[in-house]
Amino acid sequence: MLLEARNLRVTYRTTEGDVRAVDGLDLAISESEVFGLVGESGCGKSTVVKALFRLLPPTARIEADVLRFRDHDLLTMAPVRFRREILMREIALVPQSAQNSLNPVQRVGPQIIEAIRAHSTASTAKARERVAELFDIVGLQSELMERFPHQFSGGMRQRAMIAMALAFEPALLVMDEPTTGLDVLVQERLLGRIRKIRQRIKSSILLITHDIGVIAETADRVGVMYSGRMVESAPTTALFAASQHPYTLGLKNAFPSILELGRELISIPGSPPDLSNPPKGCGFSERCPFALETCHAQRPALLKVGSDHLSACIRTAEIEYMRDAASKKLTWHS
Amino acid sequence: MNQKSVKVPAVPLARGRAVRWAGVLRRELSNNFRIIRADRLGSFGAVVIVIAALVAVFGPWLMPHDPYESLRMADGRMAVLQRPSWEFPLGTTNLARDILSQMIVATRTTMVIGLVSGLISIVIGANIGLISGYYGGRVDNLLMRLTDIVYGMPFLPFIIVLISLFGRSIGFVMLAIVVIVWRTSARVVRAQTMAIKQRQFVAFAKARGASDMRIIYRHIAPNILPLLLLYTSFNIAWAIVTEASASFLGFSDPNAITWGSILQDLWASGYTRSAWWWFIAPSAAIVLLVSAFVFVSRAYEVVANPRLGDR
Numbered sequence: 045m046l047l048e049a050r051n052l053r054v055t056y057r058t059t060e061g062d063v064r065a066v067d068g069l070d071l072a073i074s075e076s077e078v079f080g081l082v083g084e085s086g087c088g089k090s091t092v093v094k095a096l097f098r099l100l101p102p103t104a105r106i107e108a109d110v111l112r113f114r115d116h117d118l119l120t121m122a123p124v125r126f127r128r129e130i131l132m133r134e135i136a137l138v139p140q141s142a143q144n145s146l147n148p149v150q151r152v153g154p155q156i157i158e159a160i161r162a163h164s165t166a167s168t169a170k171a172r173e174r175v176a177e178l179f180d181i182v183g184l185q186s187e188l189m190e191r192f193p194h195q196f197s198g199g200m201r202q203r204a205m206i207a208m209a210l211a212f213e214p215a216l217l218v219m220d221e222p223t224t225g226l227d228v229l230v231q232e233r234l235l236g237r238i239r240k241i242r243q244r245i246k247s248s249i250l251l252i253t254h255d256i257g258v259i260a261e262t263a264d265r266v267g268v269m270y271s272g273r274m275v276e277s278a279p280t281t282a283l284f285a286a287s288q289h290p291y292t293l294g295l296k297n298a299f300p301s302i303l304e305l306g307r308e309l310i311s312i313p314g315s316p317p318d319l320s321n322p323p324k325g326c327g328f329s330e331r332c333p334f335a336l337e338t339c340h341a342q343r344p345a346l347l348k349v350g351s352d353h354l355s356a357c358i359r360t361a362e363i364e365y366m367r368d369a370a371s372k373k374l375t376w377h378s
Numbered sequence: 379m380n381q382k383s384v385k386v387p388a389v390p391l392a393r394g395r396a397v398r399w400a401g402v403l404r405r406e407l408s409n410n411f412r413i414i415r416a417d418r419l420g421s422f423g424a425v426v427i428v429i430a431a432l433v434a435v436f437g438p439w440l441m442p443h444d445p446y447e448s449l450r451m452a453d454g455r456m457a458v459l460q461r462p463s464w465e466f467p468l469g470t471t472n473l474a475r476d477i478l479s480q481m482i483v484a485t486r487t488t489m490v491i492g493l494v495s496g497l498i499s500i501v502i503g504a505n506i507g508l509i510s511g512y513y514g515g516r517v518d519n520l521l522m523r524l525t526d527i528v529y530g531m532p533f534l535p536f537i538i539v540l541i542s543l544f545g546r547s548i549g550f551v552m553l554a555i556v557v558i559v560w561r562t563s564a565r566v567v568r569a570q571t572m573a574i575k576q577r578q579f580v581a582f583a584k585a586r587g588a589s590d591m592r593i594i595y596r597h598i599a600p601n602i603l604p605l606l607l608l609y610t611s612f613n614i615a616w617a618i619v620t621e622a623s624a625s626f627l628g629f630s631d632p633n634a635i636t637w638g639s640i641l642q643d644l645w646a647s648g649y650t651r652s653a654w655w656w657f658i659a660p661s662a663a664i665v666l667l668v669s670a671f672v673f674v675s676r677a678y679e680v681v682a683n684p685r686l687g688d689r
Contacts, residue, residue, distance in 0.1 A: 097585045102515075131587030139585060144578035149600045158596070159586055208586070 046248050047073040047096075047135075047216055050110040054088070054095050054272075057103045063320045065091040065104075067272035067327075070346055070354075073216065073265075078242070078249045080263030080280070082256055082295070086316050088272040089252045090140060093220050097137055098126065114215070132163045136209035140220040142202045146193035153189025156208045163212065178207035181244060183237060199230040203237065210245060218250045223258055235261055256299045260284060268292050271317050271327030274346055278353040288355035288363055291328045293370035310373050326356070333375045334359055334366050410607075413681055420677025426670035433482055434489040442467075443476040445483045445635060450474070462655050469655035472647045480635050481659055487636045488667070491548065491621045495555040496614030503560035503613075504599075504606055507567025512575060512594050522568070528561045533620060537629050548631045551624045555617045563609040570602045608678040615671035622664050637664050 054066040066088045073079045083089050094100045096118070111118045116130065139145045147155055153175055160171040176186040182203040193201060202222065209217055222238075223231040235258065238249070251263055259266055260280060267277040268291065276289040287293050297310040314331040317323050323330060329339040338358060346356040349363075359366065369375045414420045433440065443449055449457045449470065460470040468477040510521040537554040544550055574580065575598065583593050599606075624630055625638030626645070637660040644656045 099581055099585055127587040127589065131585065137582070137585040139578065139582045141578055145582040147579050147583075147597050147601070149603075159588075162592065163587060205582075 045072055045112075046075050046077075046114060047071065047250070048110055048112045049108055052092070052095065052108040052111060053106070054091050054100065055105045055107075056101075057105070058320070061320055064322060065272055065319060066095065067319075067322065069269070069272065070274050070277075071267065073248055073250060075215070076246045076248055077265055078251060078263045080251045080253065080259035080266045081269060082253060082259050082266060083269035084254055084295075084316060086319075087269045088319075089254075089269055090220060091272075092269075093137070093140075093218055093252060096135070096218065097131070098123070128163070132159065132214065133212045134214050135216040135218060136212070136214040138202075138205050138209045138217065138219040138222055141225065142205040142222070143198050143225065145205055146196075146201060148193055151190055151192055152196065152204050156189075156204070156211065159208055160211050174211065175207070178210055179204075181210060181241060182207045198226055199234065202226065202234060206237075206241070210241070210247075213245050214247055216250060217247045218252070220252045221254070222251070223253065223255060231258075238262060256295060268295065271322065272319065273327055273356065274354075275328065275357070276353075276355045277346070278350070278355075282350065282353050286350070286353075287367070288349050288353065288360060289328075289357050290332050290334050290359075290366060290370065293367060294331075294376065297370065297376075308373065310376055313376060326358075333369070333378075334362075414674060414677050417673075417677035417680065419673040423670035423673030423677070426666055427674065430485055430489060430667055430670070434486040437482045437486050441476075441479040441482050443479045445475060445479040448474040449476060459649065459653055468659045469653070471643060471656060472649055472653075477640070477656060477659055480640055481637070481663060484635045484637045484640060484660070485663070487548070487634055488618060488621065491552055491555075491636070492614045492618040492667075492671075495552045495559065495617040495621075496610060498552075499556045499559040499613045499617070500563055500606065500610045502556065503563030503609070504567050506560065506564040507569075508571050508594050508599060510564070511568035511571025512590065512598065514572070518568070521564070525561050525564050528558065531558065533558050534627070537624055541629050546629060546631055548634055551621055551630050554624070555620050558620070559613050559616055563606075563613060566605065566609060567602060570605055571598055574598050574601050604678055604681040608675045611671045611675035611678070615668045615675070618664065618668050618671070 049069060049071040052066055052069040052071065053064060056063040056065060069088070069092060071081075071092070081089055081092070091100075095104075095106050100106065106119070108119060113130065113134065118126070118130075121130070146152060150158075153172070156175045156178070157168060157171040160166055160174060161168065164171075166174070172189075175189060179186050179189065184200060184203055184207065188196070188200070188204075193204075196204065206219075206222075219238075223234060226234065239262065242249070249262075251259065253259060263280050265278070266280050266283045268275050268283075268289065270291050276283065276287070276292050278288075283292065284296070287296060291312075294310075294312040298312060300309060301307065312331055317327055317330060323340065325338070325340045325342050326332070326335070326344050329335040332339065336359070342358075344356045344358045346354050347360070349355045349360050414424050443466075449466075451457045451460070451465070456474045457466065457470045458474045459472055460466050460474075462469045466476050466478065468481060470476055471480075506521050506525070510518045533554065536558065537551065540550050540554055541547075571594075580593060580597055583597050588597070621630070621636065622638035622641075625634075625636045626642045628639075628642055630636060630639060640660040641657060644650055644653065647653075649656065
């Protein structure tokens with residue numbers, strides 16, 4: 045297992061009491077796997093990234109039973125060691141809104157060269173060669189190294205960020221909403237680029253997005269997050285072919301599919317729960333059309349429902365009925 | 379954009395460090411030149427500063443007389459309180475000394491005091507502002523309360539205490555100026571640092587393992603460079619005025635000639651009402667040089683705060 049988190053909790057202390065943005069997340073990513081993490085806005089996806097990269101503000105607290113990267117315990121690792129040995133070299137981030145993530149007053153190439161030299165003993169010449177190589181991998185011409193970030197288009201900046209993240213071929217590449225803010229054509233090209241990179245570099249990728257289509261195209265394995273918890277996790281094909289959790293069923297309804305042209309899109313009514321006052325039971329119980337009394341009172345555990353398929357719902361036994369009912373609009377909007 | 383992954387052309391050779399620095403320097407100079415050229419008063423200020431700098435450097439070769447010597451006229455009489463003439467272009471003092479020569483000597487002292495204390499104070503102020511704004515919390519609190527204390531310190535009583543403890547010298551005047559001037563730049567740099575710190579690229583630098591020092595000096599500082607330049611010239615202007623008032627009040631080294639001390643000699647001699655040539659030269663020089671620095675800083679201000687450009 046490359047990255048393993050068990051019962052990960054992130055709490056923000058605020059004047060109105062604690063807010064649990066991540067509430068007992070279980071996550072496991074294997075070597076050279078593309079893991080897609082989906083969920084709607086505010087479900088804690090980005091907080092997971094921040095917790096992993098230690099970007100949380102001092103008012104936040106991270107707890108977990110296990111937070112392990114290979115043999116390193118990330119919970120207890122000293123900051124300096126984490127910064128020097130893990131970041132960039134082992135796990136690298138392509139941040140959300142990569143558009144604004146370059147220093148505006150420094151040329152793009154030198155920025156990446158500096159990052160490489162800060163983490164290795166490479167000479168400037170060696171680092172420059174490496175950047176040219178990286179630019180080639182992400183499909184940028186090496187002349188662009190001498191340009192400033194504002195002379196790049198959005199897609200080019202995104203690719204420059206990916207180039208920087210790939211500098212040391214990290215074991216895990218985290219991409220936080222890589223396609224958000226790009227138009228569909230650039231999005232499509234970027235996804236193609238990611239697939240191409242996958243052929244050249246064997247890094248695992250943690251792909252975080254709210255776009256289930258991006259996941260379907262790119263990920264080997266999918267985790268569905270809801271209100272700070274993992275509700276379902278399975279290989280991509282299994283998840284789309286045989287969804288087990290009512291939330292996943294609802295999420296699939298809300299996205300158009302090329303295989304079912306003309307299908308009416310059904311939204312999930314309501315909004316995610318208030319995390320400063322989370323429901324006692326299942327996080328989805330208030331919006332779930334299949335919720336029972338127990339759902340409101342007790343939190344369901346993430347259990348094995350098939351080979352390599354996990355789901356957190358107490359009505360798993362009735363999945364055939366739920367799948368059937370979930371495809372009807374009346375079930376959700378009555 | 380070109381989608382095909384083109385075969386990478388030969389990797390551009392890394393140029394030598396010296397060559398690269400020369401390039402950076404040339405770029406910076408031409409950028410700064412452009413900023414100042416764009417502003418008419420700024421160009422005027424720059425010309426004045428360049429002339430003052432040349433006078434400061436080549437002063438000893440430009441002086442028509444020894445500034446400390448009591449001079450005689452062609453007929454052998456002492457040249458006491460002479461009006462401006464070909465022989466004495468700016469007139470003479472009551473001790474028959476040439477005011478032009480005194481002005482030239484004083485230019486060097488003034489420029490040295492202004493530049494040295496202005497630069498030291500911006501270095502102190504910028505570092506305190508950067509560290510305070512970047513770390514926030516307890517560090518910020520400590521450094522900003524220190525700044526508040528300095529804000530409460532009046533310059534004159536401070537320098538009076540300083541010279542009565544250690545004696546009169548230019549060094550203590552400079553020290554007093556530095557101690558007082560850094561406070562404004564510290565506050566402004568702190569505010570700007572706090573704004574830049576929130577930007578996405580700073581968080582991302584952290585996510586790729588950049589140390590605090592690298593973030594402060596490689597990522598934040600270059601982004602506040604126009605502001606730093608603005609406050610550098612502002613601090614220099616302030617240092618020149620302050621030095622002039624300190625010497626006028628007689629707190630400076632009694633043997634050093636500065637524009638302020640020329641005025642002080644005039645005041646002490648009691649000819650303030652009659653010898654108009656004696657006060658016009660130093661007063662005009664102070665006003666001109668200080669305005670020059672303010673004009674240059676104003677040209678930079680348009681860069682630091684683009685909204686001013688609409689005026």
